[in-house]
Amino acid sequence: MHIPDGYLSPSTCAAFAVIMIPAWSIAARNVKKWVKSKYIPLMAIGAAFSFTIMMYNVPIPDGTTAHAVGGGLLAIVLGPWAAMICVTVALAIQALLFGDGGVLTFTANCFNMALVLPSVSYLIYKLISQRTELTSPRRWIGAAVGSYIGLNLAACCAGLEFGLQPLLFHTAQNVPLYCPYPLTVALPSMLFAHIILAGPVEAVVTALVVRYLQAYKSDLLDMRTLATVPNDASPAPLSSRKMWWALGVLILLSPLGLLAQGTAWGEWGGDEMQKLLGFEPTGMVNLSDTWSHAPFADYSLPGFDSFWSSAVVYIFCAVLATAIISLLTYFFWKFQKSESKA
Amino acid sequence: MSERRAVPPWLQEKISASLPGAERRRFTHVGFMEKTLNAITKFMDDQLFSEQIAKERGLLQTLDPRAKLLSVFLLILTTALFHHAFPLILMNLWVLWLAKSSGVPLSLFTKRVWIVVPLFTGIVVLPSLFNVVRPGTPVWTVFRLEHPVTLRYLTIPADVAVTREGLAAAALLVLRAGASVSLAVLLTITTRWNTLLKALEVLCIPAIFIAVLDMSYRYIFLLLHTSNDMFLARKSRLTGRLRPKEARRFVASVMGNLWGKTTALGTEVHGAMLARGYTGTPKSVSHFVMKGSDKVWLALVCVVALSLLGVDRVIL
Incomplete structure (x- = not known):
């Protein structure tokens, strides 16, 4: 899943940098809050651990071996924020030392493997394990399901990133400049390999490690117990968590509108006005041409005509818009906070 | 080359275990x-x-690590911006020359870059050469079917052929990946890890x-x-x-x-x-000092990057 340089356009990488930079700073602050001065050694050795277990070969049923990524495992033992930092450091070492994953594509790789993979794995693990005891079977079941879904969602993101390249970046002669495969090829092939092979390996290994820890060192399954400094304020529970869930559901449901026929009331285009009124207002004709550079005009991309492929583009647009809005809100909030301090 | 290896050969020998009972394929795990x-x-x-x-005294080793890091980053970015194969070939040749003048054995360098990249990227781009995956102008017809076959999402045309667009895209991708990997390998192989990390400060990390x-x-x-x-x-x-x-x-x-x-x-x-x-x-x-030669090097890299971009955007 390590995307090398040359497969993604520089603008795609820049877009992921815009997402990742605030994500890193939030993660660093969150982790530092509850591990204090222990932060550096714990994160450094955690990253070294993450790097080391990626080198282990795991036998798989066909007689060969495969690697586990360990992102889900790290999220379970360290929490999603600390896992994000550890995986980022491990990815940086891999990119610089081995050329495993590119230098420019580093931000995209971090988005897939350091943000999506651990956070999704952790959410599902928490959802299944709830507040059960550390030795409960629900813990390892949650670990297996979480790491499986987390890895596949990360692969899905990588597939989307690959698949959008030929649509957005090609020469006048229609020669793709970066990854040549459209979404209809890139997404299924990425998902196929991960659903069939890498996903099960990841799930089995994560579950086995969690069971090992349950049997011998169950306190290590909850990092807070070993890292918390006394009198340390634990991070406040997210009161807005339900709202984020609702937003996620809304994003997933956003393509439902595609099933409905016709245009939303008041959003008619020129040709629809022509049909409704019998003429097209001249003011509208003049104004409608002022902005014709939208990259995702009508929330769609050329070549995405079937319901499912337009649904993917819809969800992508929704996620992108939510990310931009959250970022702007975050920066506004920071700005306001610094002003009120002054 | 092998005598320059740090780990003696006897320590690197791959031992194949011939354990009793391990001959049966199913259990040789x-x-x-x-x-x-x-x-x-x-x-x-x-x-x-x-x-x-990294300890040798070649062209890149004598540079200030910050200048080297900045220049490599700039060159990788330029490589990502090219739209044509020609400037990418020039870039690759220039990087090879840089490697040679830095005392990096070319056999090792080409092995690390030009065997790994075409193997990995080549396999990835192979299907995109044919008009089965991407329609385009056929250059070489591989075989003919009696009529086009449609399998759910995939339509196999009657003439299965390698397309001009497919070849161009594959060449771009392989050359681009090759140049980027070469630059990254060159940076890490000519700089000690600790120095490289300290130099990262220059990127505002x-x-x-x-x-x-x-x-x-x-x-x-x-x-x-x-x-x-x-x-x-x-x-x-x-x-x-x-x-x-x-x-x-x-x-x-x-x-x-x-x-x-x-x-x-x-x-x-x-x-x-x-x-x-x-x-x-x-x-x-850190005790880095930016010397005059480092500034000249940075200027040279800027000139090379801009002129190659000029070739890519204006001339071609």
């Missing part, structure tokens, strides 16, 4: 241990070897992140050493065959055990740091 052990040895060997190259990277690299060796011991210990106790299920449980146990060691180590290192007066903020000591 000791392979996963050897693969892991070999991967660890190879990692150590590569690291020692790059340290040796926070000191705390660099400190984590630095410590992490150091402890990778310790954790790999521990893993090596655990795998070797298991292997030396193995007298018969190991079922895949047991093997998987063993790998998972090693991971779990290593996690226990990792957290214990973290606590100890933290204690040791506190004892030496650590306050919670990392301090870095």
Whole structure:
């Protein structure tokens, strides 16, 4: 899943940098809050651990071996924020030392493997394990399901990133400049390999490690117990968590509108006005041409005509818009906070 | 070349275990241990070897690491911006020349870049050459069918052919990936890891992140050493065959055990740091001096990048 340089356009990488930079700073602050001065050694050795277990070969049923990524495992033992930092450091070492994953594509790789993979794995693990005891079977079941879904969602993101390249970046002669495969090829092939092979390996290994820890060192399954400094304020529970869930559901449901026929009331285009009124207002004709550079005009991309492929583009647009809005809100909030301090 | 290797050849020998009862294919799962052990040895060997190259006095080694880092980053970015194959070829040739004048053995360099990249990227782009995946102007017809075949999402045209667009896109991707990987390899092979990390400050990366990277690299060796011991210990106790299920449980146990060691180590290192007066903020000591030759080098890189971009956008 390590995307090398040359497969993604520089603008795609820049877009992921815009997402990742605030994500890193939030993660660093969150982790530092509850591990204090222990932060550096714990994160450094955690990253070294993450790097080391990626080198282990795991036998798989066909007689060969495969690697586990360990992102889900790290999220379970360290929490999603600390896992994000550890995986980022491990990815940086891999990119610089081995050329495993590119230098420019580093931000995209971090988005897939350091943000999506651990956070999704952790959410599902928490959802299944709830507040059960550390030795409960629900813990390892949650670990297996979480790491499986987390890895596949990360692969899905990588597939989307690959698949959008030929649509957005090609020469006048229609020669793709970066990854040549459209979404209809890139997404299924990425998902196929991960659903069939890498996903099960990841799930089995994560579950086995969690069971090992349950049997011998169950306190290590909850990092807070070993890292918390006394009198340390634990991070406040997210009161807005339900709202984020609702937003996620809304994003997933956003393509439902595609099933409905016709245009939303008041959003008619020129040709629809022509049909409704019998003429097209001249003011509208003049104004409608002022902005014709939208990259995702009508929330769609050329070549995405079937319901499912337009649904993917819809969800992508929704996620992108939510990310931009959250970022702007975050920066506004920071700005306001610094002003009120002054 | 081999005599320059840091790890003596007898230490790198791949031992194939001929354990009693392991001949039967279904149970020869000791392979996963050897693969892991070999991967660890190879990692150590590569690291020692790059340290040796970084110590030589070539063109890139004498540069200020910050200037080198900036220039490599700039060149990778330029490589990503090209739209034509010609400037990419020029870039690749220039990088090869840089490698040669920095004392990097070309055989090793080409092996690391021009065998790995075409193998990996080549396999990835292979299907996109044909008009089955992307329609285009046919250049070479591979075979003809009686009529086009439609399989759910995929339409196989009557003439299955390699397209001009497919070839152009594949060439672009392979050359681009090759140039980017070459530049990254060149940077890491001619710079010592510690120096490279300190130089990262020039890219405005926070000191705390660099400190984590630095410590992490150091402890990778310790954790790999521990893993090596655990795998070797298991292997030396193995007298018969190991079922895949047991093997998987063993790998998972090693991971779990290593996690226990990792957290214990973290606590100890933290204690040791506190004892030496650590306050919670990392301090870095670097003595980099930007010489005149470094500035000339940066200017040269800018000129090369701009002129190649000019060739790409204006002339072609």
